[in-house]
Amino acid sequence: MQSKKSKVSSKLWAALAAAGIIAGAGTMAYQFSYAETAPQVEMNHKIVPLFNNPPAAPATNVAVNAPNFASIVKAYGPAVVHINVKGETKETVQQQIPKQFQNDPFFRFFQQFNNGQQQEVPTEGLGSGFIISSDGLILTNAHVVKGASSVRVTLTDHRTYKAKVLGYDTKTDIAVIKIPATNLPTVRLGNPSNLEPGDWVLAIGSPYGFYNTVTAGIVSAKSRSLPDDSMVPFIQTDVAVNPGNSGGPLFNTKGEVVGINSQIFTQTGAFEGLSFAIPINVAERVAKQIIEHGKVQHARLGIAVQTVTQNLATSFGLQTPRGALVAQVEKDSPASKAGLQPGDIILSVNGQPVNDSADLPMMIGLSEPGSKVTLGVWHDHKQQTITAVLGNFSDNVTLASASPGAKGDHGGLGLVVRPLNANEEQQAGVSHGLLVEGVSGPAEQAGIQPGDILIAVDGKSVSSIDQVRGILKSAGKSVALLIQRGSNRIFVPVQVG
Structure with missing residues (x-):
């Protein structure tokens, strides 16, 4: 069997020979040019263009001005807070065998009944947050305050308050806490939809407990889906974010908060160039429900979906691989009642295109339970429209997620x-x-x-x-x-x- 390397080499050799770069297709003389016209090549005494591309557009100089980060920090840094949490967690405690009894069989026999006992062990944690109302409402991450028995907030002027957790939502990792204070500085909220990859962004937080640390970078990508957080279309950045930054704000160049720093991708536990922020419009929607109702409701469709690959698209008669392929429909679910079937491909929700299966849980989960959605569906090699009434995610169901004997x-x-x-x-x-x-x-x-x-x-x-x-x-x-x-x-x- 021919090795991959030899196959590649032979293909490359054939391609080069066909292009006349290797002897056998006529002699060649190279001519390099820095002009806008294509370089010329002499082949068998005929002058032909080396490349058939049209002339390139004149180069333009794009001025990139760095934003005034100092003015943003000065104006809105005082609205960023440091959060300390204390709690207790159950751990299995193994009692140590005294050295003099380690070889005593009777001691070991009775010791086995004392091992594996659960004990409450004190824990501490830290995070960041930012003030959204002058009377003490603060946004942070759910994972910062979940399970905490005590939450304390420290402002930039070193004032410290005991905070009350109004509520949190683990599906979006958003929490709202409140401190008993007034006339507090607040941030301005922006629109993350206006962000583009390459835009400058700024983070303020308390990495490893270092209060009000400022880091900056650019937007790397938008609408990222992470395995454990399918409802959130994360903003990916290269801003340095470390443990303790969680819950802190992500600012745009106008000084507006466009996201909440939430996660990093790391193999070491520290920053490695990949950080993820929750879009502030998602956080606003969740925070409003927490403030008004003390809990958050998410909508569900009741289907399991998978990515449409090129082969699957071809099988279902779809020209390009897009949408979310319905793999399973729950019995008596909103999807079942609307007529969705396994094999259907959802192409849009309320006119918004579903480019990938990861888009659908976000679109459905962040909708209101009981609301109607119009689904563009590819069914039996043709497109049709289906209307579904969304259910409540808390109903313990999935979100969107021959003759006998013959052979x-x-x-x-x-x-x-x-x-x-x-x-x-x-x-x-x-x-x-x-x-x-x-x-x-x-x-x-x-x-x-x-x-x-x-x-x-x-x-x-x-x-x-x-x-x-x-x-x-x-x-x-x-x-x-x-x-x-x-x-x-x-x-x-x-x-x-």
Whole structure:
């Protein structure tokens, strides 16, 4: 077998030879030019352009003026606070065996009944926050104050207050606390939608307890989705953020707060160039519910979704990979009542495009429970519109997140399947499907395993081998198989052999 390196080398050699760069396609003489016209090359005594690109546009000098960070810090730094929290956590305490008894079998016998006892161990933590009203309302992160028995706030003038936690929301990591003070300095809130990658931003906080530390950087990306926080479209920056910065403000160049510094991506525990802030418009919406109701409600649709890859898009007849592919619909959920089905691809919510499956939980979760949403859906190779009434996320459901005994060998897919018997259907919690008993070729490469259950092919439910054969006859180069493994379902694109 030819190695990857030799394959690449041979392809590169062929490409260079075809271009005439290597001898065999005519002699060449190079001419370098700094003018706007393309350089010329002599090939077999004929002058031809080396590149067929049109002349480049004249270069323009873009002036980049650094913002006046000092004036922002002077104006709004006093509204940033340091937060100290104390609490207790349960830890398993193992008693040490005295040295003189370490080899005593009787002592060890009785010692086993005393090990593993739970004890309350005092803990301390720190974070940051910022004042949003002159009468003492402060925004911070939920993870800063969650579980705290005591919260103390220190202002820049060294005044210290005991704070009351009005409420927090772990799904968005937002908390509101209040201190008994008046005439306090406050921040101005901005619109994070106006941010663009490359814009300057400024952070103020208490990394490692160093009060009012100022760091700056740029916006790296917007609408980032993190694994444990699917409801928040994070602002990614390269601003230096460390433990203790959590809950502190992220300012734009106008001195407006556009985000709350919340997380960093690190392999060492310290800053490594990737920090994430919660957009302030998300925080405002959550904080308003906390202040008015003491709790936060999130909407739900009741579906599990997955990313639309190029192969899946081709299988469902979609020209470009976009949207959120519905892999599972909960029984009696808002999605089920609206008519959504596994295999549907949600392309938009209220006219806003769903570019990736990560966009959908944010759009749904931050909506009001009971509100109506209009979904643009790709169903059965055509687009349609569906209206759904959103439920409440607190209902303990997901957000958006042949004849019997016969066997069939689908050589084109590399699958050996058979219909489920009644007992297997009951155990799997399904009403139809085919049990995968063997895999090879395309199916094996796609990750399908024996024991998986084939629920649907290209969005069409299957319960017999003849149904699968019929669908494959009219299928393209790729098909989307809805596979259930355990209690989870996912669409798997498989190339048809």
